[in-house]
Structure formats: C-alpha cells, structure tokens
Amino acid sequence: MLLHKIQLVKYPLLPTSHLSHSYLCVAMKSGFVSIFGRPNAGKSTLLNALTGEKLAIVSPKVQTTRHRIKAIITENNYQVIFSDTPGIIEPKYKLQEKMMDAVKTAVEDADVAILLVDINENHEQADEVFRSLGLKVPAIVLINKIDRSNDEKQKQVENFYREKAYATEVKPISALYKPEAADLIASILKYLPEGEPFFEGDELTDLPTRFFVAEMIREKIFYLYKDEIPYHTTVIVNEFKQKSTLIKIVADVIVQRESQKGIILGEGGKMIRQLGSEARKDIEQFLSQKVFLELFVKVRPKWRDNDMMLKEYGYH
Ligand SMILES: Nc1nc2c(ncn2[C@@H]2O[C@H](COP(=O)(O)OP(=O)(O)OP(=O)(O)O)[C@@H](O)[C@H]2O)c(=O)[nH]1
Numbered sequence: 101m102l103l104h105k106i107q108l109v110k111y112p113l114l115p116t117s118h119l120s121h122s123y124l125c126v127a128m129k130s131g132f133v134s135i136f137g138r139p140n141a142g143k144s145t146l147l148n149a150l151t152g153e154k155l156a157i158v159s160p161k162v163q164t165t166r167h168r169i170k171a172i173i174t175e176n177n178y179q180v181i182f183s184d185t186p187g188i189i190e191p192k193y194k195l196q197e198k199m200m201d202a203v204k205t206a207v208e209d210a211d212v213a214i215l216l217v218d219i220n221e222n223h224e225q226a227d228e229v230f231r232s233l234g235l236k237v238p239a240i241v242l243i244n245k246i247d248r249s250n251d252e253k254q255k256q257v258e259n260f261y262r263e264k265a266y267a268t269e270v271k272p273i274s275a276l277y278k279p280e281a282a283d284l285i286a287s288i289l290k291y292l293p294e295g296e297p298f299f300e301g302d303e304l305t306d307l308p309t310r311f312f313v314a315e316m317i318r319e320k321i322f323y324l325y326k327d328e329i330p331y332h333t334t335v336i337v338n339e340f341k342q343k344s345t346l347i348k349i350v351a352d353v354i355v356q357r358e359s360q361k362g363i364i365l366g367e368g369g370k371m372i373r374q375l376g377s378e379a380r381k382d383i384e385q386f387l388s389q390k391v392f393l394e395l396f397v398k399v400r401p402k403w404r405d406n407d408m409m410l411k412e413y414g415y416h
C-alpha cells in the first residue's frame with residue numbers, strides 16, 4: 101500500500117492505558133460516483149438526500165436538471181464526489197445536446213455508476229438507455245420510488261435488473277422518503293478506488309453560489325409556469341453584491357419569444373412578483389442572509405440553439 105494513500109486517523113476510543121490517542125492506519129478511498137437515469141427518475145432528489153443539502157433543483161416535470169452538479173462528501177476515510185446529471189434523452193435542440201454532453205463527461209469520469217430507475221417506468225426503455233452508456237465501471241442499479249409500489253412488483257423489477265450485465269448490485273430505495281444513505285455509501289465504498297481526496301474536506305461542490313441562485317429561480321419557474329415555458333426559459337445572475345445588511349442579486353429570466361415574456365410577467369406583473377418572492381425565500385434560506393432580488397425578463401430568440409448564447413448562459 102502506498103504511503104500517500106494512508107491517512108492517520110485519531111481513534112480515541114481504543115483502550116490505551118498510557119497514550120491519550122492511538123493511531124490507526126486507514127486506507128483513504130476517493131472517487132467519482134455519477135447518477136444516471138431517464139428524466140424524472142429522482143436523481144436530483146437522491147443527490148440532495150445523500151448530502152443533506154438542497155444542491156440540485158427538483159420538480160415533478162421532466163428535464164429539470166440541465167447541468168452536471170457535483171456534491172462532495174468527505175469523511176475520515178473516504179471522499180465521494182457524486183454527480184447529478186440531466187435525464188437521458190434523444191437531444192432535439194442544442195441545449196439538449198449540451199445536457200447530454202454533461203452526461204457523457206460524467207460517464208467518462210465515473211469510478212462507480214448509480215443507475216436510477218423509477219419503479220413504475222418502462223424498464224425495457226430504461227435498460228436500453230443504461231446499455232447505451234457503455235459503462236466500464238461497477239454500476240449499482242437503484243430502483244426508486246418504492247413507496248409508490250408493492251413487494252411483488254419490487255421483486256419483479258429487481259429480478260429484471262439482476263440479469264443485466266451492467267448491474268453489479270441492485271437495490272430498492274425511496275430517495276424521497278427513505279434514501280438509506282449510509283447503506284448506499286457502504287455499497288459504493290466497496291467499489292471505490294483507494295486514493296487521495298480530490299477536494300478540500302470542507303468543500304461541498306465545485307460550482308459557484310451564483311449558479312445555485314440561478315437554479316433556485318429556475319426551479320420556481322418549473323412550478324409556477326405551465327406547458328413549454330420552463331423549457332424555453334433560462335436564468336442568469338448578473339449581479340451578486342454583499343451590502344451592509346443584505347445581498348443584492350440581479351438576475352435575467354431569458355425567454356425565446358415576446359409572448360413568453362408576457363406570460364412570465366403576468367397581468368400587471370403579478371406572476372413575476374410571485375416568482376421573485378418565492379425564489380427570494382429559498383435563496384435567503386440557502387445563503388442564511390437577507391436578500392434583495394431583482395428580476396428582469398429578456399427575449400433572446402432561439403437561445404436554445406445558439407452556441408454563443410448557450411455559452412453565455414453557462415451551458416458549456
Ligand atoms: N413518491 C416518490 N417521489 C419521488 C421519489 N424520488 C423523487 N420523487 C419525485 O419525483 C419527481 C422528480 O424528481 P427529480 O429528483 O427532479 O428527478 P430527476 O431524475 O432529477 O429529473 P430530471 O432532472 O428531469 O432528469 C419529483 O416530484 C420528486 O419529488 C421517491 O422516492 N418517491
């Protein structure tokens with residue numbers, strides 16, 4: 101075992117008569133664990149449950165997540181870097197191509213894959229998606245939303261995935277109600293390589309605060325607006341300034357058409373006021389500080405198919 105892979109851990113509970121602490125050699129494990137699945141399987145819900153922080157936005161609508169979102173869990177003897185990824189689809193426009201690029205990089209980086217399925221989804225299609233990933237690493241298939249099913253169906257779905265060549269393990273969970281995070285991490289650690297941590301122990305993610313603020317506004321758009329609106333919209337934070345008693349945030353809500361701008365604003369600005377007020381509450385909770393949030397709506401025709409705009413809005 102290489103010396104640089106060994107961490108000295110203080111272990112005060114060992115029966116030591118003459119020393120205040122004895123030292124135990126523990127091999128440090130660290131690596132990347134990517135969560136894949138079709139839209140709405142519960143990937144972001146799982147990421148949040150694993151970290152105990154709301155890092156990834158969640159909604160009942162499909163294709164909520166557009167980026168790869170890393171969440172780092174560091175303990176004495178391991179560091180797991182989880183990645184939430186966009187739901188896997190056949191891309192129809194450039195934004196969706198960028199979303200699938202995020203999935204690809206998460207496949208390339210992964211030391212372990214979590215393949216998440218909704219117990220009630222079409223398993224033949226999910227299986228096809230998982231096979232298409234071409235994984236070369238251990239994969240834990242998690243059958244999610246078992247709170248919405250019964251034992252018989254659970255057994256049947258478990259058996260379906262146990263036969264698959266990519267499935268190293270199959271586990272049923274409920275990411276929302278009973279994620280059993282410790283149990284899942286114990287399974288992951290069996291397959292994680294030994295190595296030094298990639299991030300400092302107190303780092304929770306590699307993304308900037310502005311990103312999470314924009315995402316919180318985008319999440320509210322998924323809840324407040326219907327039909328195509330959330331899919332034609334993105335949010336970018338233009339100003340983030342610490343003032344004496346609060347943080348001032350200015351963000352643009354980008355839409356594709358004038359008519360969509362009208363919908364976002366609502367009659368007499370009613371809808372955008374509600375959007376601002378609901379998003380502000382979440383942002384204040386996230387930052388543990390008072391926030392002044394100002395929103396502007398801008399029309400950028402065909403932004404979802406424009407490389408320059410996609411880059412400007414953070415879709416690399
Ligand atoms: N009943 C139940 N609902 C769940 C569970 N896990 C997630 N959900 C719900 O499923 C919906 C989708 O969850 P997300 O976490 O946004 O799903 P996702 O896979 O990240 O979706 P995309 O980002 O669109 O790919 C939300 O309404 C969640 O509350 C679960 O274990 N049980």
Ligand SMILES: [Mg+2]
Nearest residue numbers: 143144164165
């Ligand atoms: Mg998601």
